[in-house]
Amino acid sequence: MATLLIYGSYGYNGRLIAEEATQRGLEPILAGRDREALVEQAADLGLEHRAFGLSDPGAAAEELADVDVVLNCAGPFSNTADELVEACIESGTDYVDITGEIPVIERVKRRSDDAEEAEVTLFPAAALSSVPMDCLAAHLVERMPDATDLALGAETFRPPSVGSITTLFEGLEDGGAIRNEGRLEHVPAGWKSRRIDFGRGIRPAVTMPLGDVSTAHYTTGVSNVEVYVFAPPPSRLALKAHRYVAPLLATGPVREGLKRLAQVLREGPSKRARERGTTYFWGEATDDEGERVVSRLRMSDPYVVTGACALAVAQRVLDGEVGSGYRTPAGEFGPEFVLGIDEAEGFFDEATP
Ligand SMILES: NC(=O)c1ccc[n+]([C@@H]2O[C@H](COP(=O)([O-])OP(=O)(O)OC[C@H]3O[C@@H](n4cnc5c(N)ncnc54)[C@H](OP(=O)(O)O)[C@@H]3O)[C@@H](O)[C@H]2O)c1
Structure with missing residues (x-):
């Protein structure tokens, strides 16, 4: 073996x-x-x-x-x-x-x-980042082969693990990132906001520098990629504030303090919480003419x-x-890879977005 x-x-x-x-x-x-x-x-x-x-x-x-x-x-x-x-x-x-x-x-x-x-x-x-949204991106480009822009996103209520919080703090200096004309572009945290129906009603969302900004571009060749996450109002405010306090947050002592706080706060989502979790993924491809296609995916808890x-x-x-x-x-x-993983039921394609 x-x-x-x-x-x-x-x-x-x-x-x-x-x-x-x-x-x-x-x-x-x-x-x-x-x-x-x-x-x-x-x-x-x-x-x-x-x-x-x-x-x-x-x-x-x-x-x-x-x-x-x-x-x-x-x-x-x-x-x-x-x-x-x-x-x-x-x-x-x-x-x-x-x-x-x-x-x-x-x-x-x-x-x-x-x-x-x-x-x-x-x-x-x-x-979680990047298998589902990479497959969703490839599926969207199958639906729209001349797509020029991809917007992808995820919604979950699951609070993050200590490791995810620590990683977030590690990346604080970088703010946000999108793919623009094939190049990585650094943008402020929570740079853009829009309202997105991830699969259970319209929700507020903001751009987030998830790995899919890289993988979806390399998989599909589409030059413009933005990734959004569901962001309720308090977190949107925090992200906006981050633009101004980032230099302070990025200093060693403050960052170490935040990481220690994260360690005290939680051990990571429990087994029971993981069993009940759901993650909704959404993707939209747009072409030069402004035509667009939308597809969605539903899977279980982010950590599962x-x-x-x-x-x-x-x-x-x-x-x-x-x-x-x-x-x-x-x-x-290929895009169908995700369908063999963890209760993904199939791509939900929106006919006329
Ligand atoms: N891509 C995604 O969708 C996704 C999803 C979930 C998690 N993640 C990422 O996965 C990572 C782990 O998350 P977690 O919740 O499992 O974190 P965690 O509980 O803090 O575990 C981190 C592990 O990494 C080890 N480690 C950290 N720095 C190390 C180093 N320099 N050398 C050797 N070992 C080191 C730790 O060992 P020590 O105790 O010895 O430090 C520990 O075993 C995080 O970065 C998180 O953001 C990504």
């Missing part, structure tokens, strides 16, 4: 994914930098573990010598992806992660030629979707179905 190693396996998402992988009979190796946490988790799940940090990619490559696929769940990925990608290219190990960070996806993509030479797959963003997407991608890579170099979900497997 091909060998899967889950790095960051004792974090919130890592734990969910390791448990689900075990239930699927994958027997992953658990890994990360905290030996104590790994020993405990490995005993619980009856799995092998490996403790190693990432400061020396050469040493990390040695730990990966007998591993076929790494699934990186250790975020913020701005601190782990470059190092693990380097180690994977050195050891000839395929790389998958669950980042939603645009700069990380862009940097991983820039290693594509090196990875191809080493015959290694690089598959970042195999998660993330785990299911990560394992669906990892399984395909383990099975040797994915080529080397940088890959995107729908670019590799």
